Amino acid sequence: MDKKKSSVPLVCHGHSRPVVDLFYSPITPDGFFLISASKDSSPMLRNGETGDWIGTFGGHKGAVWSCCLDTNALRAASASADFSAKLWDALTGDELHSFEHKHIVRACGFSEDTHLLLTGGFEKILRIFDLNRPDAPPTVVDNSPGSIRTVAWLHSDQTILSSCTDIGGVRLWDVRSGKIVQTLETKAPVTSAEVSQDGRYITTADGSTIKFWDANHFGLVKSYNMPCNVESASLEPKLGNKFVAGGEDMWVHIFDFHTGEEIGCNKGHHGPVHCVRFSPGGESYASGSEDGTIRIWQTGPALNGENETNPGNGPFSVKAKTVADEIGRKMEDLDVGKDRDKEKLTDV
Known part of the structure; x- marks a missing residue:
């Protein structure tokens, strides 16, 4: 990518408050999908390629801090300031269960086999819910050294990764024993931790540093200082030759993985960038910002013109077409302004 040129993104509107988390599904027979979490309490599902709105999950009463899709993009999960994590039917938008x-x-995350949901938060407790028995008490791991910021699964669901809001480092937990087996040391709290698609690397962002760790042996592979404080980073999933990072300067930076050289810089957001993620095929990456928008940037040549997606009016994916009427009936009339008396939770 020519460093002097920047991509023209697809701009996805719809959220009324900052976008704080993004998650791409794997590629499914119906394409791939993007879910976003926002302080407006309403996670949104989109076509991952076009950015077109598919539906909004209505039911939370506080900021939604984290969201994810299962392997087949059939179910979604969200973690909220309203003291709950919710499980959703990603086809109809129905709430399946509230934990x-x-x-x-x-934070929340589906296990690779899709049978378990992991959550973490201010209680300093990791909970593992069995989705085949959602009413059963969860497995609890309760000795996190701090309030939990991020969670992820690795090693075929045998290991859990977590970082804390107020202290540095990433903890690796053995699921069977519930014990910490390794700590990846960082100077600042880790605000983003991503396990690469091939399971080879863990990408972390802490302060103004991006680090890449060996996900099997836990050694530090590379560490790069960034031009500003960054909140999120993501490694290109196919070739692994570049990564993107976003943070307080409102720009999305692209770097060479092997050298750390900046090879591109995309401008367009009007607030700090809270989250960046590569699509599963590596052909694009998405950024979510304090400005309430999601922008989808092409990895290859820039588009001919900026395209602003219109929630509800763009071309739907095959999956969305089959349920468009149902989604419209159940979700289109969501009042994101309700229960604002509980908004004191949203900026915690």
């Missing part, structure tokens, strides 16, 4: 917590839930 109640005793404090703000900051």
